[in-house]
Amino acid sequence: MFEQLTQLVQQFGQEAIVNNNAVPNEHNETVMKEAESTIFSSLQKMASEGGIEKLAGLLQGNNAQNPTNPAVQQITRQLTGSLGEKFGLNSSAAAGVSESLIPNILGGLVNKVNDPNDSFQITDLIGTISGGGAQTSGIMDAISKYGTQFGLDQNADGKLDMNDAIAVSKSSGGIGSLLGKLFGK
Incomplete structure (x- = not known):
């Protein structure tokens, strides 16, 4: 970062x-x-x-x-x-x-x-800011919470996770579409 x-x-x-x-x-x-x-x-x-x-x-x-x-x-x-x-x-x-x-x-x-062409990921940013560990998990949980409020929970289980990414990848937009929705793109 x-x-x-x-x-x-x-x-x-x-x-x-x-x-x-x-x-x-x-x-x-x-x-x-x-x-x-x-x-x-x-x-x-x-x-x-x-x-x-x-x-x-x-x-x-x-x-x-x-x-x-x-x-x-x-x-x-x-x-x-x-x-x-x-x-x-x-x-x-x-x-x-x-x-x-x-x-x-x-x-x-x-x-x-x-940017899908940039190797820098949100987990890199969050991990660097938080020092890793439980704090990173908490921030990612908060992002997941916001994401469910914006309709990104593809399988309606109340959280954003790899299962949602898989569901999106089977649909038209792929994982980029899921992340794009989360970050307003």
């Missing part, structure tokens, strides 16, 4: 940071590292503090790109504060950088998870 996150920060940081006169050039690289660190630590904190439903909700559809999503707002506020404190950016400049970066980067992560 770190590699994907770094790539997305570099991609979206070009406009929001490097081409931004409010960010002194000597801080460009460290501001990008701060954005990366803030996103990762915020997602970890959400997972460890029981924000599993918030995190699962973030990973569905276009929620990660929605600046009004509570998880996006939380991470944006954290980065804004950090940029002001560590780099002396005024609140307006710090908020501008954060509001430009966070939804784009989070949306990019979700898009990578949804």
Whole structure:
């Protein structure tokens, strides 16, 4: 996940940071590292503090790109504060950088998870954020819960699992269709 996150920060940081006169050039690289660190630590904190439903909700559809999503707002506020404190950016400049970066980067992560041509999977993302183990299972259970609410439970057993994937693969859309429905594609 770190590699994907770094790539997305570099991609979206070009406009929001490097081409931004409010960010002194000597801080460009460290501001990008701060954005990366803030996103990762915020997602970890959400997972460890029981924000599993918030995190699962973030990973569905276009929620990660929605600046009004509570998880996006939380991470944006954290980065804004950090940029002001560590780099002396005024609140307006710090908020501008954060509001430009966070939804784009989070949306990019979700898009990578949804891309069948990308080897990055949701379990990779969840496992990295949660540190693996029971926490990963809890987050995947929350995603399953949301998925059943959106009609993805193909065999009506109250959970999303491989049996649903098999049912979908026998239908017209295949497993990509099931995952696409889950993530709003």
